[in-house]
Amino acid sequence: QVQLVESGGGLVQAGGSLRLACAASGRTFSRYAVGWFRQAPGKEREFVSGIRWTTGSTYYGDFAKGRFTISRDSAKNTVYLQMNSLKPEDTAIYYCATKAEYVGSMYFGYDSWGQGTQVSVSA
Numbered sequence: 105q106v107q108l109v110e111s112g113g114g115l116v117q118a119g120g121s122l123r124l125a126c127a128a129s130g131r132t133f134s135r136y137a138v139g140w141f142r143q144a145p146g147k148e149r150e151f152v153s154g155i156r157w158t159t160g161s162t163y164y165g166d167f168a169k170g171r172f173t174i175s176r177d178s179a180k181n182t183v184y185l186q187m188n189s190l191k192p193e194d195t196a197i198y199y200c201a202t203k204a205e206y207v208g209s210m211y212f213g214y215d216s217w218g219q220g221t222q223v224s225v226s227a
Contacts, residue, residue: 106130106216108200113221116190124185124221126200133157133176137205138183139214140174142196142223152198153185154210163210190225198223 112124126138139154153174154163162174173186183200198221201214 106133106136106202108202108216108218110198110200110218110221113198113223115224115226117226118191120190120225121186121188122190122223124187124198124200124223126183126185126218128181128202132181133183133202135205136202137210137214138174138176139201139203139210140183140185140198141201141214142194142198143220144193144196147196149199151211155183156205156210158205187223190223192225192227194223195225196223197221 107129109127110124112122114122116122134157137154137156140152141149142152143149151165152168153172155174155176171189175184200218202216203214
């Protein structure tokens with residue numbers, strides 16, 4: 105089973121940027137889909153972005169389009185989430201997760217999760 109570790113969270117002012125990283129240990133991301141999700145206090149967890157490792161195809165939640173970019177680095181076995189133009193409503197714990205690459209939708213059905221990294225955006 106793959107172990108996932110997120111990093112890169114922190115406190116940033118509105119309009120700023122952060123880059124989150126999701127590193128895998130135990131196996132590579134080959135033949136996995138990797139997704140980013142977030143959960144704010146009192147809210148449901150929501151899909152942020154996802155990437156298919158083999159093709160690099162990317163997917164975004166509506167709120168992330170145009171501001172967030174997901175990418176992968178095969179040499180480092182790491183997936184990144186570049187977040188620009190951050191807003192206070194982006195404040196949440198961000199999680200990365202994996203699933204079999206071509207099973208089901210990219211927007212749900214993930215079965216391995218990291219511990220999460222806190223992102224806080226001040227007004």
